[in-house]
Amino acid sequence: MTIATTGTTTLDRLPIGSQARVTGIDDKTGNADRLMEMGLLVGRPVEVARVAPFGDPIQIKVMGYHLSLRSTVARGIAVEIENASTTS
Amino acid sequence: MIVHSREPLSAQNTQTIALVGNPNSGKTSLFNRLTGQRRKVANYPGVTVDRHVGAVTRDPNTQLIDLPGCYSLVSRSLDEQLARDVLFGWIRNEQTPDGVIVVVDASNLERNLFLATQVIDLGLPTIVACNMIDVVRDRRDQLDTHKLAQQLGVPVIGTDARTGEGLDELHNAIRALDSPTTKAMGHPAKRTPFDKPAQSAFQEMSNVVTSRNLATPSMTDGIARILIAPDSVSDDGDTWNKLSPDDKHAIITARNAIETPVASLVCQRYDTIATIVSAVHIKNSDGRPTATDRIDRVLTHRFWGLTISSTIMGAMFLAVFSGAAPLMDGVEFVVSQLATAARSLLGTGVFADLVVNGVIAGVGNVVVFVPQIAILFFIIAFLEDSGYMARVAFVMDRIMSATGLHGRSFIPLLSSFACAVPAIMAARTIDSRRDRLTTIMVAPLMSCSARLPVYIVIISAVFAGNVWLEAGILFTMYALGLVTALMIAAVLKRTILKGPPATFILELPPYRRPRFTIVCRETWDRTKPFLTQAGTVILAFSVILWALAYYPRANNTSPDNIDTTAQLRQSYIGRLGQTIEPVIKPLGFDWKIGVGLASSFAAREVFVATMGVVHGVGEDADETSVPLREKLLNDKWPDGRRVLTPLVGVSLMVFYVFACQCMSTLAIVKRETNGWRWPTFMFCYMTTLAYVASFVVYQGGQALGLG
Ligand SMILES: Nc1nc2c(ncn2[C@@H]2O[C@H](COP(=O)(O)OP(=O)(O)OP(=O)(O)O)[C@@H](O)[C@H]2O)c(=O)[nH]1
Ligand SMILES: [Mg+2]
Numbered sequence: 001m002t003i004a005t006t007g008t009t010t011l012d013r014l015p016i017g018s019q020a021r022v023t024g025i026d027d028k029t030g031n032a033d034r035l036m037e038m039g040l041l042v043g044r045p046v047e048v049a050r051v052a053p054f055g056d057p058i059q060i061k062v063m064g065y066h067l068s069l070r071s072t073v074a075r076g077i078a079v080e081i082e083n084a085s086t087t088s
Numbered sequence: 089m090i091v092h093s094r095e096p097l098s099a100q101n102t103q104t105i106a107l108v109g110n111p112n113s114g115k116t117s118l119f120n121r122l123t124g125q126r127r128k129v130a131n132y133p134g135v136t137v138d139r140h141v142g143a144v145t146r147d148p149n150t151q152l153i154d155l156p157g158c159y160s161l162v163s164r165s166l167d168e169q170l171a172r173d174v175l176f177g178w179i180r181n182e183q184t185p186d187g188v189i190v191v192v193d194a195s196n197l198e199r200n201l202f203l204a205t206q207v208i209d210l211g212l213p214t215i216v217a218c219n220m221i222d223v224v225r226d227r228r229d230q231l232d233t234h235k236l237a238q239q240l241g242v243p244v245i246g247t248d249a250r251t252g253e254g255l256d257e258l259h260n261a262i263r264a265l266d267s268p269t270t271k272a273m274g275h276p277a278k279r280t281p282f283d284k285p286a287q288s289a290f291q292e293m294s295n296v297v298t299s300r301n302l303a304t305p306s307m308t309d310g311i312a313r314i315l316i317a318p319d320s321v322s323d324d325g326d327t328w329n330k331l332s333p334d335d336k337h338a339i340i341t342a343r344n345a346i347e348t349p350v351a352s353l354v355c356q357r358y359d360t361i362a363t364i365v366s367a368v369h370i371k372n373s374d375g376r377p378t379a380t381d382r383i384d385r386v387l388t389h390r391f392w393g394l395t396i397s398s399t400i401m402g403a404m405f406l407a408v409f410s411g412a413a414p415l416m417d418g419v420e421f422v423v424s425q426l427a428t429a430a431r432s433l434l435g436t437g438v439f440a441d442l443v444v445n446g447v448i449a450g451v452g453n454v455v456v457f458v459p460q461i462a463i464l465f466f467i468i469a470f471l472e473d474s475g476y477m478a479r480v481a482f483v484m485d486r487i488m489s490a491t492g493l494h495g496r497s498f499i500p501l502l503s504s505f506a507c508a509v510p511a512i513m514a515a516r517t518i519d520s521r522r523d524r525l526t527t528i529m530v531a532p533l534m535s536c537s538a539r540l541p542v543y544i545v546i547i548s549a550v551f552a553g554n555v556w557l558e559a560g561i562l563f564t565m566y567a568l569g570l571v572t573a574l575m576i577a578a579v580l581k582r583t584i585l586k587g588p589p590a591t592f593i594l595e596l597p598p599y600r601r602p603r604f605t606i607v608c609r610e611t612w613d614r615t616k617p618f619l620t621q622a623g624t625v626i627l628a629f630s631v632i633l634w635a636l637a638y639y640p641r642a643n644n645t646s647p648d649n650i651d652t653t654a655q656l657r658q659s660y661i662g663r664l665g666q667t668i669e670p671v672i673k674p675l676g677f678d679w680k681i682g683v684g685l686a687s688s689f690a691a692r693e694v695f696v697a698t699m700g701v702v703h704g705v706g707e708d709a710d711e712t713s714v715p716l717r718e719k720l721l722n723d724k725w726p727d728g729r730r731v732l733t734p735l736v737g738v739s740l741m742v743f744y745v746f747a748c749q750c751m752s753t754l755a756i757v758k759r760e761t762n763g764w765r766w767p768t769f770m771f772c773y774m775t776t777l778a779y780v781a782s783f784v785v786y787q788g789g790q791a792l793g794l795g
Binding site for chain 1: 164198202319351380381384388393394481486494595
């Protein structure tokens with residue numbers, strides 16, 4: 001798996017700690033509506049806070065709170081990296 | 089699907105106010121404060137899954153309904169549906185509430201206002217409680233509740249449900265809801281504005297709502313705004329809901345016809361909210377990592393995360409053993425003193441035997457385990473109130489995914505360590521029906537607190553001496569239940585409950601320092617039923633079992649020289665036991681254990697009471713003071729071999745891990761699945777599993793020369 005540091009990518013590939021902005025949500029897993037209701041909206045900032053022991057699920061920070069979701073769902077969320085992480 | 093608990097809503101002269109809000113926003117904490125009740129509070133989303141009704145202490149004419157949390161009125165799981173149906177007035181034979189208190193987590197204002205504005209749109213008289221106001225203050229942020237009230241058009245009160253701050257204002261607001269002046273003024277709330285296409289979509293849905301008579305006129309528009317979302321109403325569902333299949337069909341048809349711009353609706357609502365938040369909320373907190381971030385860095389660490397959660401579990405079982413030992417010695421001492429006192433007071437005879445060998449040996453031997461159970465509950469309550477439960481779900485999700493379930497199911501499974509009944513209800517939070525059923529089906533495999541006395545009496549009889557070994561074996565039994573639950577879940581998800589892979593979306597709340605009083609209260613509230621059970625079911629069973637063991641009296645011996653073994657053999661219970669002995673002998677059990685197993689179908693801990701009674705009847709005073717575990721060790725087969733060898737002990741515990749010996753569990757499964765099909769299946773598979781596993785352990789062990 002390649003980890004992007006700039007440009008557009010999907011949420012599952014976003015490095016821990018980098019700030020990004022949502023650019024699109026794809027509804028393959030049927031969760032887009034719920035995710036939007038919970039604050040994952042196009043244009044909003046999002047950040048990956050950490051990754052669970054086996055690399056899945058991931059914990060993201062959105063609208064100031066923490067949400068965990070699987071990478072299969074995160075893969076459907078397109079983001080644009082704004083501020084690459086300095087730590088990882 | 090589920091018939092919700094029928095707590096009466098009293099009719100006249102009372103106003104009913106519903107508490108709604110996002111999960112974990114503090115609804116139940118506020119409810120408890122206002123009504124004086126003690127409903128369960130814990131720091132993870134999805135604690136409340138049923139509704140609870142209570143009168144406001146300071147205002148007995150006002151009734152509150154505590155509801156499950158939801159992120160949106162577009163509900164996706166049963167608990168969310170229940171909350172929606174109460175608000176919409178869709179519960180059978182019930183009206184819409186007279187008012188609503190939206191409990192908002194002020195430290196997470198933006199997301200919480202999503203639901204709050206949806207509720208305000210409904211047009212019911214509404215109060216917004218900005219709870220967790222202390223968290224906002226601690227962060228040095230500022231929240232202007234007056235301005236927020238202006239923006240929303242409803243009263244807004246800052247509260248801290250933990251300390252009771254803001255409760256006076258909340259009471260005043262509740263009273264004002266009912267006052268004639270407020271009613272005459274009408275509802276000044278501001279509905280969320282939407283663009284033209286959205287409004288015409290709402291209008292079309294409103295027409296359906298009106299023509300099918302699904303809402304009062306004032307609520308029609310608000311309800312239509314929810315119903316146009318594709319997830320809002322589905323075909324399957326619940327039985328509390330008064331919508332007919334035709335109603336649902338009409339909604340779904342209309343929805344399909346309207347090109348619903350759901351994304352745009354969500355965005356428009358959040359745009360309005362963003363404007364409001366920027367006007368009322370001043371954020372001074374910098375981006376520095378919070379305490380929760382720092383704790384999570386360790387507890388959900390890639391490597392340490394799992395190590396830590398296993399260590400916590402291990403420590404829990406060690407604590408149950410080592411921490412409870414002195415307490416247990418104390419209780420045991422009291423029980424034996426009681427028996428001696430009763431003996432000397434009552435002398436000999438039938439009545440004395442009933443008291444000493446029936447009541448005290450039965451109930452006493454169960455009460456001995458109260459300390460262990462309390463310690464277990466204390467630790468679970470501590471973890472639940474800290475916020476760790478959601479982290480366990482997060483860390484375990486990957487492992488759960490191998491079974492086809494997701495991490496969310498792990499929370500009910502964990503609470504099943506205490507009791508399967510609330511765990512089965514907690515499965516309501518799982519949005520997929522198949523996943524929910526799978527979770528329900530395997531939850532009773534987790535070792536509940538009623539099994540604990542059985543394990544401990546066996547372990548402390550046959551493996552006595554080494555606390556590490558004892559705790560290790562106990563841990564193994566719990567692990568066996570858990571691993572089997574996961575395996576059965578995997579089988580169910582691949583066969584009869586096959587379905588698309590579940591999605592896992594879970595909010596991780598901030599850690600909070602568990603409050604000692606809450607944790608103690610929770611411990612007591614859960615331990616109490618165990619004591620009640622000891623005083624009722626177990627007492628009754630002890631007396632019945634005693635009588636069955638005492639009668640008929642052997643007539644070939646003189647009254648003062650009764651051969652207790654012979655007496656027991658020819659008593660009613662002895663005869664019954666010997667009838668079933670051939671069935672259980674392959675598992676290594678003698679007829680006394682068999683009687684214990686049979687009586688466990690009333691409640692598992694009755695096993696211990698039965699052993700106490702069966703081994704006690706007809707004995708003299710000196711022997712009654714011997715603890716039960718020693719009596720068990722002294723039990724012999726007719727040919728002189730010991731009955732309870734370590735191998736038999738393990739076989740017996742394995743039986744208890746798997747066997748479905750709980751009427752309340754079967755009853756709740758029937759209620760939650762709406763029929764006898766699933767409980768029957770559960771009973772059959774678990775009992776078969778118990779027999780086969782025990783058989784394999786015992787026969788295998790003997791073949792290996794372990795017996
Ligand atoms: N700091 C702080 N904590 C609070 C406050 N109110 C509630 N809590 C804590 O927040 C957690 C959740 O409280 P609950 O009352 O169970 O929340 P709920 O809304 O009923 O949750 P669900 O039933 O899961 O929807 C608990 O740990 C409470 O102790 C508050 O005002 N301030
Ligand atoms: Mg609650």
